[in-house]
Amino acid sequence: MEQRYNPQTIEARWQSFWEENDLFTVTEKPGIPKYYLLEMFPYPSGKIHMGHVRNYTIGDVVARYKRMRGFNVLHPMGWDAFGMPAENAAIANNTHPAKWTYDNIDAMRAQLKQMGFSYDWSRELATCKPEYYRWEQWLFLKMYEKKMAYRKESFVNWCNSCQTVLANEQVEAGMCWRCGRLVRQKKLWQWFFKVTDYAEDLLLYSDRLPGWPEKVITMQKNWIGRSIGAEIRFPLPKSNRTGDTEIPVFTTRQDTVCGATFMVLAPEHPLVLKLSQGTGQEKETAGFVERMALQDRSVRSLESFDKEGVYIGADCINPLTGRKIPIYTANFALMEYGTGAVMSVPAHDQRDFEFARKYGLDIVVVVDPAGEHLDPATMEEAYTGEGIMVNSGEFDGMPNVDALDEIARYLEKNDLGKKTVSFRLRDWGISRQRYWGAPIPMIHCEGCGIVPVPEKDLPVMLPEDVEMLSGGKSPLPSLESFTSTVCPNCGKRAHRETNTMDTFVESSWYFERYCSPACDRGMFDPQAVAYWMPVDQYIGGVEHAILHLLYSRYYTRVLKEMGLVDFKEPFTRLLTQGMVCKETLSCAEHGFLLPDEVQTDGELRRCIKCGNQVTVGRIEKMSKSKKNVVDPNVLLDKYGADTTRLFCLFAAPPERDLEWSEQGVDGGYRFLNRLWRFYVDWVQHVTAVKPFNGSPESLDGAVKELYRKTHQTIAKVTSDIEDRYHFNTAISAIMEMFNRMSGFEPDDPMEDTLMVMRCAMDNMALLLSPIVPHFAEELWQALGNPPSILEMPWPESSATALEKEELLIVIQVNGKLRSRFSVSADIDDETVKEKALADERIQKFINDKPIKKVILVKNKLVNIVV
RNA sequence: GCCGAAGUGGCGGAAUUGGUAGACGCGCCAGACUCAAAAUCUGGUGGACCUUGUGUCCGUGAGAGUUCGAUUCUCUCCUUCGGCACCA
Numbered sequence: 001m002e003q004r005y006n007p008q009t010i011e012a013r014w015q016s017f018w019e020e021n022d023l024f025t026v027t028e029k030p031g032i033p034k035y036y037l038l039e040m041f042p043y044p045s046g047k048i049h050m051g052h053v054r055n056y057t058i059g060d061v062v063a064r065y066k067r068m069r070g071f072n073v074l075h076p077m078g079w080d081a082f083g084m085p086a087e088n089a090a091i092a093n094n095t096h097p098a099k100w101t102y103d104n105i106d107a108m109r110a111q112l113k114q115m116g117f118s119y120d121w122s123r124e125l126a127t128c129k130p131e132y133y134r135w136e137q138w139l140f141l142k143m144y145e146k147k148m149a150y151r152k153e154s155f156v157n158w159c160n161s162c163q164t165v166l167a168n169e170q171v172e173a174g175m176c177w178r179c180g181r182l183v184r185q186k187k188l189w190q191w192f193f194k195v196t197d198y199a200e201d202l203l204l205y206s207d208r209l210p211g212w213p214e215k216v217i218t219m220q221k222n223w224i225g226r227s228i229g230a231e232i233r234f235p236l237p238k239s240n241r242t243g244d245t246e247i248p249v250f251t252t253r254q255d256t257v258c259g260a261t262f263m264v265l266a267p268e269h270p271l272v273l274k275l276s277q278g279t280g281q282e283k284e285t286a287g288f289v290e291r292m293a294l295q296d297r298s299v300r301s302l303e304s305f306d307k308e309g310v311y312i313g314a315d316c317i318n319p320l321t322g323r324k325i326p327i328y329t330a331n332f333a334l335m336e337y338g339t340g341a342v343m344s345v346p347a348h349d350q351r352d353f354e355f356a357r358k359y360g361l362d363i364v365v366v367v368d369p370a371g372e373h374l375d376p377a378t379m380e381e382a383y384t385g386e387g388i389m390v391n392s393g394e395f396d397g398m399p400n401v402d403a404l405d406e407i408a409r410y411l412e413k414n415d416l417g418k419k420t421v422s423f424r425l426r427d428w429g430i431s432r433q434r435y436w437g438a439p440i441p442m443i444h445c446e447g448c449g450i451v452p453v454p455e456k457d458l459p460v461m462l463p464e465d466v467e468m469l470s471g472g473k474s475p476l477p478s479l480e481s482f483t484s485t486v487c488p489n490c491g492k493r494a495h496r497e498t499n500t501m502d503t504f505v506e507s508s509w510y511f512e513r514y515c516s517p518a519c520d521r522g523m524f525d526p527q528a529v530a531y532w533m534p535v536d537q538y539i540g541g542v543e544h545a546i547l548h549l550l551y552s553r554y555y556t557r558v559l560k561e562m563g564l565v566d567f568k569e570p571f572t573r574l575l576t577q578g579m580v581c582k583e584t585l586s587c588a589e590h591g592f593l594l595p596d597e598v599q600t601d602g603e604l605r606r607c608i609k610c611g612n613q614v615t616v617g618r619i620e621k622m623s624k625s626k627k628n629v630v631d632p633n634v635l636l637d638k639y640g641a642d643t644t645r646l647f648c649l650f651a652a653p654p655e656r657d658l659e660w661s662e663q664g665v666d667g668g669y670r671f672l673n674r675l676w677r678f679y680v681d682w683v684q685h686v687t688a689v690k691p692f693n694g695s696p697e698s699l700d701g702a703v704k705e706l707y708r709k710t711h712q713t714i715a716k717v718t719s720d721i722e723d724r725y726h727f728n729t730a731i732s733a734i735m736e737m738f739n740r741m742s743g744f745e746p747d748d749p750m751e752d753t754l755m756v757m758r759c760a761m762d763n764m765a766l767l768l769s770p771i772v773p774h775f776a777e778e779l780w781q782a783l784g785n786p787p788s789i790l791e792m793p794w795p796e797s798s799a800t801a802l803e804k805e806e807l808l809i810v811i812q813v814n815g816k817l818r819s820r821f822s823v824s825a826d827i828d829d830e831t832v833k834e835k836a837l838a839d840e841r842i843q844k845f846i847n848d849k850p851i852k853k854v855i856l857v858k859n860k861l862v863n864i865v866v
Numbered sequence: 867g868c869c870g871a872a873g874u875g876g877c878g879g880a881a882u883u884g885g886u887a888g889a890c891g892c893g894c895c896a897g898a899c900u901c902a903a904a905a906u907c908u909g910g911u912g913g914a915c916c917u918u919g920u921g922u923c924c925g926u927g928a929g930a931g932u933u934c935g936a937u938u939c940u941c942u943c944c945u946u947c948g949g950c951a952c953c954a
Binding site: 214215218219222223225227229249250251252253264307331332333334336337338339341342343344345349350351352422423424542545546650651652653656657658659661663664666667668670671673674677719720723724726728729731732733734735736739808810812814815816817819820841852853854855857860861863864865 | 868869870871872877878879880881882885886889890891892893906920933934935936947948949950952953954
């Protein structure tokens, strides 16, 4: 053991030891319980950031811990390698997306290896490789066969700056999730996956994921957005000449149908233009529809957004009252939800109420609150609560909650509508007008239409000999050698689909691919998947709570439907770690500043460029734009991987945000140094003895205390890791144990004493090994144990060592702590009470007040109520 | 607006089932070592008060409640963060 702790030397040494001995490569071992630990794979952006470091450190602790607990642990790593940044970088640096991506992968792999993570690198995969995406194309063909993948022309969210379509989930408050610019509407032919077929099942199973955070489940449920209601058909008058006879609407408030005084259609609704023909309103209607088509979705969703609409000149009939009601088209009606038509009940829906007031439409009250009468003329807002039916014919007098069912039944009986369920969830649009993605394996033939690429022709290779276009557009449509092909059906000239798949498709099955990454007969080897899947513990950022996790759950259902897997849920347990945050520094003139652009001048901090005072801003998520980032490489150079890992785990429990603190990192480094020096001093004295393994009864004094502390710490660290993943308190416990060890002054230097110390030192190394693995290996070896520590079983705490013969009893008077005393563990309750009452200081508090009650909590506390 | 999470010393955080609030670390203060500094080591460190004690009182965002006893349970409110937001 070196005199000085030198992290760089020992970390490099152990990393190569692990690699040379192939310690992280795993295979299926049917007799041994498996544990699949997965962290969300990174996009190869060039460098790992602190978010990755935290995520992967948490995962590595669990992987190493489970391994020591005897599990056959699968812990893979790979690259989510398709995506737009590669194209942008390629244009900016005049390189190729593939080269940029593979260079980044090499750089990031080296960084991850430096962190000492226990990955089975033999399973590494990159989703941009043909041997990966070929199977995704294969499944696409299967999905197309089963009508799970289909094409339709639809309005899509279009980001003009990224030149691409975005999924609803990729639009955040009307802005592109990636570049933050406004999203517009555009009509394009798109490929879709029929996620909505599984809406019900995905929702149902949300409640069968006990290992997932409640927060994520709630978000998914809200996203799926199931509403129970009715579809009601509103007839069109016989006089209408379009040939259409009715307009179906979806409502959750069929009890209020008699209060429906107008109808609202989405501007894109096919009946809008048709019905307005020849009514004199056609010009105004068409003008409105056109204006709405150009209006950005972002404007529509703004808070200040004004409800706006026009009368289309036609009317329909309220099926229950027989009343003729006007049809409007308005900007708040969505074509994608329900039937694209709304029955408007202004008395009982706030949005309809505002619209009715704005356009002077009738308001009819059909639900009165108990004991009250609403007057449409004086109402100031819609009444949406429960009440008693009025103005509804035979349903009058009925509680509206009962009318919900009764009216639904009435509608069904009279063939006017039916009970139904509507979902907020839309089908997954997977077409991207991008180059750097998996080609959709379809061919467009003038004669035969859409024809799938035959299975034997897979993969449809993404051509790598392309020139990236500076405008950011995909080069594929203009690449003759790619688009030009022959129709597999008729043999005539045809052209390929030039859209590529959303990269969320790749990340929806990579965890299955890891089970047999080299498999060339299918997506994966079914036996390997049967052994490893599902993932026992998945760890990643909460930003993927909806997108990636819902898609993966869906895709797994597709695989099950195809008979490829026999489970529905891919991730048994999910941990979403908090963000890594740090304060921002900024100066009035130069904006955000890096820490080394700031100099400390006494109490003040100044900008080195202009000398202005620096504002210390809020603690925010680390981001390049705010310059509040910490480069993992700098930490590795200065402190090494173990200190970096230690701080990430110690500063906060994993699900919470972590506030970066340079001083905190330093504290971790000092702890490791103290520990190192302690081992340097003690190792020579204990290598000759075996760890203490006898009965604690034969020990006493400080020696016994140390032995007990060792076992208490084993128990505490084990439960903190096993039950809660609270590594911060596990580390605290180890620090406490170390404080005990370093203050250890044995009364006599007997062999027992050395054996107890040896036991403490061995166990400390074992407890530390998932957290600071290189450091622990070094301690382990210095104690004369054979490497590797990660092959050792996790220590067990002994019940007899934990037994206490002395207990501290706390005495309260009226719930306030007044005194305490020690008793032997075998004392009976009555004696404890007597002792408490007899206590001098307690007597002082009791005086001669009568004792009402004495409460005793076994082995802990006595409370005397006076 | 709706849904959810969080609020504890100067700071990060602990208190796992209603039972000693503030573990552990950072920072700060004092001392030791040193010509000196750094590093290291030792001790102290929620606030107020006094009679300096194993002292009294206050103290977990605010206010109420349940309880012998509440950081923990219930209600109301405030603040911060996250998600959703014309979904009929």
